[in-house]
Amino acid sequence: MLKKSKNRRQFNRPTAYYIWVGVFFLFLSILIGSFYYASQKIEYIWRWNRLPIYFVYKDDIEITSEIDGEVEAIVVKEKEATITIKGMGGSESYQVPAGSIGVEESDLIMPGDTLAVYQKWKPGLLIIGLWFTLKLSVIATIFGIIIGTIGGLSRVSSNPALKWFTIAYIELIRGSPLMVQILIWYFVLGTLINDLLATYGFGRLSAFWYGVASLSCFAGAYVTEIVRAGIQSIHRTQTEAARSLGMSYSQAMLHIILPQAMRRILPPLAGQFISLIKDSSLLGIIAIRELTKAAREAVTASLQPFEIYLAAAALYLVLTFTLSMYVQRLERKMAIV
Amino acid sequence: MIDVRNIYKTFTQPHEVKALVDVSTKIEPGEVIVVCGPSGSGKSTYLRCLNRLETADSGQIIIDGIDVLDPKTNINQLRAEVGMVFQSFNLFPHKTVFNNIMLAQQVVRKRSKQKAQDKTMELLEKVGITDKSEVFPDNLSGGQQQRVAIARALAMDPKVMLFDEPTSALDPEMIGEVLDVMKTLAREGMTMVVVSHEMGFAREVADRVIFMDKGAVVEVGTPEHFFTHPTHERTKLFLSQIF
Numbered sequence: 001m002l003k004k005s006k007n008r009r010q011f012n013r014p015t016a017y018y019i020w021v022g023v024f025f026l027f028l029s030i031l032i033g034s035f036y037y038a039s040q041k042i043e044y045i046w047r048w049n050r051l052p053i054y055f056v057y058k059d060d061i062e063i064t065s066e067i068d069g070e071v072e073a074i075v076v077k078e079k080e081a082t083i084t085i086k087g088m089g090g091s092e093s094y095q096v097p098a099g100s101i102g103v104e105e106s107d108l109i110m111p112g113d114t115l116a117v118y119q120k121w122k123p124g125l126l127i128i129g130l131w132f133t134l135k136l137s138v139i140a141t142i143f144g145i146i147i148g149t150i151g152g153l154s155r156v157s158s159n160p161a162l163k164w165f166t167i168a169y170i171e172l173i174r175g176s177p178l179m180v181q182i183l184i185w186y187f188v189l190g191t192l193i194n195d196l197l198a199t200y201g202f203g204r205l206s207a208f209w210y211g212v213a214s215l216s217c218f219a220g221a222y223v224t225e226i227v228r229a230g231i232q233s234i235h236r237t238q239t240e241a242a243r244s245l246g247m248s249y250s251q252a253m254l255h256i257i258l259p260q261a262m263r264r265i266l267p268p269l270a271g272q273f274i275s276l277i278k279d280s281s282l283l284g285i286i287a288i289r290e291l292t293k294a295a296r297e298a299v300t301a302s303l304q305p306f307e308i309y310l311a312a313a314a315l316y317l318v319l320t321f322t323l324s325m326y327v328q329r330l331e332r333k334m335a336i337v
Numbered sequence: 338m339i340d341v342r343n344i345y346k347t348f349t350q351p352h353e354v355k356a357l358v359d360v361s362t363k364i365e366p367g368e369v370i371v372v373c374g375p376s377g378s379g380k381s382t383y384l385r386c387l388n389r390l391e392t393a394d395s396g397q398i399i400i401d402g403i404d405v406l407d408p409k410t411n412i413n414q415l416r417a418e419v420g421m422v423f424q425s426f427n428l429f430p431h432k433t434v435f436n437n438i439m440l441a442q443q444v445v446r447k448r449s450k451q452k453a454q455d456k457t458m459e460l461l462e463k464v465g466i467t468d469k470s471e472v473f474p475d476n477l478s479g480g481q482q483q484r485v486a487i488a489r490a491l492a493m494d495p496k497v498m499l500f501d502e503p504t505s506a507l508d509p510e511m512i513g514e515v516l517d518v519m520k521t522l523a524r525e526g527m528t529m530v531v532v533s534h535e536m537g538f539a540r541e542v543a544d545r546v547i548f549m550d551k552g553a554v555v556e557v558g559t560p561e562h563f564f565t566h567p568t569h570e571r572t573k574l575f576l577s578q579i580f
């Protein structure tokens with residue numbers, strides 16, 4: 001609000017300000033209009049009404065019998081019903097919603113016969129994808145922060161082993177494309193790790209975790225640089241003041257340097273994690289069904305690429321926008337302290 | 338209390354500077370020493386060598402029986418006994434005045450919260466800032482900030498206090514309030530090494546004045562001797578410049 005009125009005051013006449021606001025919306029409509037016009041030209045048929053099923057849809061659930069026998073009893077208890085089938089070898093019961101039952105007592109049942117049919121809401125492809133993207137991003141963000149903090153501290157340490165290891169790590173990650181790193185994580189490291197795990201009798205790690213690993217390591221390298229810059233932006237005199245009181249290096253870091261660095265780290269950190277959300281779209285290549293992969297599947301099923309890709313973009317926007325809003329609030333809160 | 342023998346310090350970066358050349362000083366408990374000399378003469382370096390913020394290249398420094406330059410010395414323990422006040426205050430901007438004074442008491446001295454709070458209140462009273470205890474340092478005047486910095490150092494119950502030009506960053510009207518706190522300390526018997534060009538302060542409370550130039554101690558004497566008949570030409574020249 002404040003910003004707007006300040007901008008407006010720059011204009012001598014308020015009408016001029018509103019004319020330019022009008023120009024903005026005019027351009028926007030022209031853009032959208034010509035996009036729509038072009039799509040009409042290629043005779044694309046917009047079917048927005050087909051989109052909702054990729055968010056949620058009602059699915060038919062069939063309950064089928066696994067044995068042959070006779071319906072012995074149907075017991076209805078409020079909204080739940082229990083169907084008991086008595087066969088040669090013994091009896092089996094099935095829980096179904098009341099009102100969905102398609103058999104009666106003493107009916108003869110063959111294996112595979114439908115006992116009940118009902119409908120249930122299920123998340124559509126896009127929501128499943130969104131959920132995976134969110135899960136991937138949140139977990140990778142947490143690991144990214146851990147790696148970045150340790151990395152940043154090692155980077156400013158005077159211990160050459162820590163320092164050089166960190167520099168090598170950063171150069172390695174920043175010098176190769178994320179896509180290649182994902183492939184290496186899954187097809188090279190993944191094969192080795194899963195093989196080792198199998199040798200020692202553990203289960204395999206799924207593609208999801210290799211996806212998390214590649215994103216965390218990628219973001220971790222950038223966060224390391226952000227943390228390093230944050231620490232180095234706090235003047236040396238602060239460390240000296242703390243050390244002169246008898247604080248150890250780590251006490252000075254913990255109580256004096258890091259809390260002050262935090263404020264400067266936050267804005268670039270937010271940018272990094274917004275990138276991470278978007279970068280997770282590459283993980284479709286190792287068969288993780290994140291939002292982009294889910295959208296592609298939905299396109300294959302529906303043959304409505306325009307609506308679905310636009311919807312996917314909008315969903316990414318919701319994630320990134322929520323994150324940047326949250327960080328802005330956090331920044332304001334920290335500025336007060 | 339402080340026995341400095343033949344210390345040398347040479348900086349190699351960005352270019353070679355002999356900051357300290359064969360400096361020796363002996364300071365008795367309860368003594369107040371004022372160190373003066375032209376800019377770049379090595380006063381700060383001398384002071385910073387005393388608590389090993391800079392490590393002297395050679396020589397020996399003994400404070401209260403502890404060998405400062407011995408790598409086996411627990412330097413953090415030593416620094417807690419040697420308070421330091423900087424020209425630019427260096428308060429912790431993210432902590433209130435109260436917490437600036439609290440922190441090291443709890444972290445370094447491991448005092449209970451209650452004890453640290455009592456000590457903090459006592460010191461705030463001593464330096465005259467009781468009404469600003471919940472304020473952040475950036476909202477204080479320079480004189481107030483420097484008094485908080487003195488309280489922060491005193492909170493460790495140091496045996497020695499080092500001051501590096503504590504009033505040179507202050508507006509003239511605030512110098513007095515900081516010097517008053519320092520004078521009180523001096524009268525209470527604190528061992529103090531003060532780098533300062535406040536000759537009034539030197540005259541009033543200093544036991545001895547040390548004049549440094551080009552990294553070496555040129556002249557040592559009582560304030561009386563110093564201001565009435567300095568022997569060295571360089572001392573005379575310096576004194577004529579600051580008056």
Ligand SMILES: Nc1ncnc2c1ncn2[C@@H]1O[C@H](COP(=O)(O)OP(=O)(O)O)[C@@H](O)[C@H]1O
Pocket residue numbers: 348349350351354355356374375376377378379380381382383
């Ligand atoms: N950290 C440092 N690195 C390089 N040179 C330094 C450093 N600290 C001080 N010096 C140099 O050492 C000399 C003495 O400096 P200093 O002790 O700060 O003098 P003073 O406090 O008397 O003004 C100066 O020439 C200064 O440039």
Ligand SMILES: [Mg+2]
Pocket residue numbers: 380381382501502
């Ligand atoms: Mg100096």
